Amino acid sequence: MENPIILVAFIGLCIALICVFVLRPGITATRGGKVMVFLVFFVLPILCLGAGFSRKMDQSKSTKFCLSCHIMEPYGKSLQIDDPMHLAASHFQNHRVPPDLACYTCHTNYAMFGGMKAKFGGLRHIYVYYLGKPPQPAEIKLYEPYNNRECLHCHAGARSFEEGAVHTSDPALMAAIKSNQTSCISSGCHQTVHDLATLNEQKFWKGAD
Amino acid sequence: MATSLLERRIQIAGTVLLLGLIVEVFSLFGKGALAFLVFAGLCVTLIVAGILLYLHGIVSSAQHPRQDAER
Numbered sequence: 712m713e714n715p716i717i718l719v720a721f722i723g724l725c726i727a728l729i730c731v732f733v734l735r736p737g738i739t740a741t742r743g744g745k746v747m748v749f750l751v752f753f754v755l756p757i758l759c760l761g762a763g764f765s766r767k768m769d770q771s772k773s774t775k776f777c778l779s780c781h782i783m784e785p786y787g788k789s790l791q792i793d794d795p796m797h798l799a800a801s802h803f804q805n806h807r808v809p810p811d812l813a814c815y816t817c818h819t820n821y822a823m824f825g826g827m828k829a830k831f832g833g834l835r836h837i838y839v840y841y842l843g844k845p846p847q848p849a850e851i852k853l854y855e856p857y858n859n860r861e862c863l864h865c866h867a868g869a870r871s872f873e874e875g876a877v878h879t880s881d882p883a884l885m886a887a888i889k890s891n892q893t894s895c896i897s898s899g900c901h902q903t904v905h906d907l908a909t910l911n912e913q914k915f916w917k918g919a920d
Numbered sequence: 921m922a923t924s925l926l927e928r929r930i931q932i933a934g935t936v937l938l939l940g941l942i943v944e945v946f947s948l949f950g951k952g953a954l955a956f957l958v959f960a961g962l963c964v965t966l967i968v969a970g971i972l973l974y975l976h977g978i979v980s981s982a983q984h985p986r987q988d989a990e991r
Contacts, residue, residue, distance in 0.1 A: 726941050733934035736927035752974040760967050763944050767959050779952030837953050
């Protein structure tokens with residue numbers, strides 16, 4: 712259910728039916744009433760919960776959702792840096808990743824059950840943010856070193872990557888990149904990702920009209 | 921009008937389910953992490969509790985039908 716109005720209307724119907732049984736529980740004395748109460752108290756709430764869960768899971772992939780935590784604000788700002796050497800900014804501004812799903816697209820895990828792993832990572836973020844001691848934005852570290860697999864999910868097979876002058880300059884380099892032995896974001900390559908240290912000195916792109 | 925034990929339990933389960941569904945409606949309009957937390961923490965707990973209370977009500981009334989009828 713993409714449209715929340717439809718889901719809200721469905722939940723509203725469920726609420727109205729539950730109200731009928733709460734106000735007039737005597738209806739359940741008949742056989743038909745027992746069947747109805749099972750539908751209204753068991754089947755419909757599970758459907759409402761499932762639809763709501765699906766919607767919340769979709770929302771949790773959005774850039775807006777990730778940036779709703781105060782400590783993520785500098786990371787959101789780094790997406791607007793007006794410098795093509797900044798990896799995250801150039802991907803975001805040139806729509807190499809969907810702008811609405813910018814964080815999730817690069818920070819999910821493209822291995823088996825990777826999406827689920829990313830969700831659990833997100834739950835951990837929320838736990839730390841609301842119930843733990845959140846670090847300063849500049850001190851935030853990835854749980855694991857960034858895996859080239861996430862870059863290659865889009866770039867593998869792309870001409871600009873496969874035939875790139877630097878990538879093909881050393882025959883061993885391409886194999887090392889594809890096997891994750893040489894990191895894409897290691898020093899000398901695409902090392903500037905979210906550069907929070909120089910954020911105050913940067914110029915920012917105002918966005919498309 | 922006297923209500924049977926099953927009917928009373930249905931009323932309690934229904935009230936818990938109503939609370940859960942109302943919380944779900946409000947959480948659906950929020951797009952931030954807090955709305956997600958309210959959905960995952962409060963709404964899921966209330967709806968699952970309501971369903972379990974209802975199931976417990978019908979199972980226990982089936983186990984003690986006479987006691988339920990006397991009430």
